[in-house]
Amino acid sequence: MALSRRRILQAAAVLPLVAGGVGRRAAAQPAQQAAPAALPPILFVHGNGDQSALWMTTLWRMESNGVPRDRMAAIDFLNPLARNDDSKPQPLRSSTEEQRLQLAEAVAALKQGTGAARVALVGNSRGGYAIRNFIKNGGAADVSHAVLCGVPNHGVFAWDENLGSEFNGRGPFLQELNKGANEVVAGTAFLTLRSDGYDKYAQPDGRFVGKPGQATNVTFEGPELKGAINLVLGQVDHRETAFSPRAFREIYKFIVGREPGRIAIVPETEVVLNGRVTDTPGGVQTNRPVADASVEVYRVSPETGERMSDAIHATKTAADGLWGPVKVQPDWYLEFVLATTGSPTTHIYRSPFARSSDVVNLRAARPLSAAESGGGAIVTMSRPRGYFGLPRDIVLLDGKTPTDVKAGVPTDSVTTVRLAKSELGRPVVAMFNEERIVTRAWPASQNRVSIAELTY
DSSP states (O other): OOOOHHHHHHHHOSSOEEOSOOTTSSOOOOOSSOOOTTOOOEEEEOOTTOOGGGGHHHHHHHHHTTOOGGGEEEEOOSSOSBOSSTTSOOTTOBOHHHHHHHHHHHHHHHHHHHTOSOEEEEEETHHHHHHHHHIIIIIGGGEEEEEEESOOTTOSBOOSSOTTOTTBTTSHHHHHHHOSSOSSOTTSEEEEEEOSSOOTTSOSEEGGGTEEEEEOSOOTTTTOOTTSEEEEOSSOOTTHHHHSHHHHHHHHHHHHSSOOSOSSOOOOSSEEEOOBEEOOGGGOOOOOBOSSOEEEEEEEOTTTOOBOSSOSEEEEOOTTOBOOOEEEOTTOEEEEEEEOTTSOEEEEEEOOOSSOBSOOOEEOOOOOOHHHHTSSEEEEEEOTTSOBOBTTSOEEETTBOOSSSOBSSOOBOEEEEEEOGGGTTOEEEEEETTEEEEEEOOBGGGTEEEEEEOOO
């Protein structure tokens, strides 16, 4: 079999880079229209504390419009969280310069793997900082298009204190990026996408950075750049500026040069899944692979969450953290059981995967407290590609609107319900708008937790 996209990029770069799927193992459905032959390869860049998996649905939508899988990739920064002070080393956190260098390696790997002269870069949040930093400091000749989604280009705040933070609009990092009459670099086409007031990191009041009532000196327009095409998507949240269908339309149109033929994802007849188990030492999210993790995959009932057979896949990860591949059908609901040293056994329930993907990355839940481990069950609903907006969205966990999700500007992507011992083993329904996942209540006394991980 030909060398996979993942292995091409890993061989050429230090960081683990992954494409949007393992499409050479599963033929894609015919697209409504083919992408232009001159389409540049596209590299997707995640934000602070995030990972390549967030781009899965964007990659699927691109594929459904004829963009070849082997023309796309998504980076995993090894330490995706920013330092508190960009100039001071901090364990398991990265500086702006480290991210710039890692992105440069990823761009070089994608160019080498495709033979293209230039690539398009698409970034969410902090990922846009790495993109701008790379382009401004020697990378402009390598980048045809830069799409910046919800990027706090003028800071999350602009204060005279904490100037070392890369998120401070008055700090040296953003001051350098934004200096001059034009805030973009000639020769690269720039697009910014922002929310109309629903982005928690583009707010005039400091309540979302722990200082309610204090002006941030940043406005809703903070993500815009002089010299770029600046678009307002409406009342989308911070992550939806990148991962929503609305954002996909603008990303595709800007890079391809025409409207997408479809927004919906075209299912494949055979789906192959893979991904990495990544680490969270001391609660710090990283993209460091975990070796010797146990992963089991089960097909489950969409109505009860009960397993419909023995495990369809079971493995122990090697040093690269890869847990697959596994073949599934595009209408199967799945349960992933992840066991790693020092973490609870995590039962992750997922909606059907419409298409193949090798960014189905798995992270174990945080360790349980003594009080939690002595109770009944802990069930979490997680939305990685957006936040829960109340009353904008329908958000129901175990038949109730969560009390741990704040109304107004969406700020919460996780909600949790705790059940009594008498309720162990029963189904628990997680529902976000039209997506519905049924989990099971596993006993916390056995150091087990359940997560309903939303796809949309």
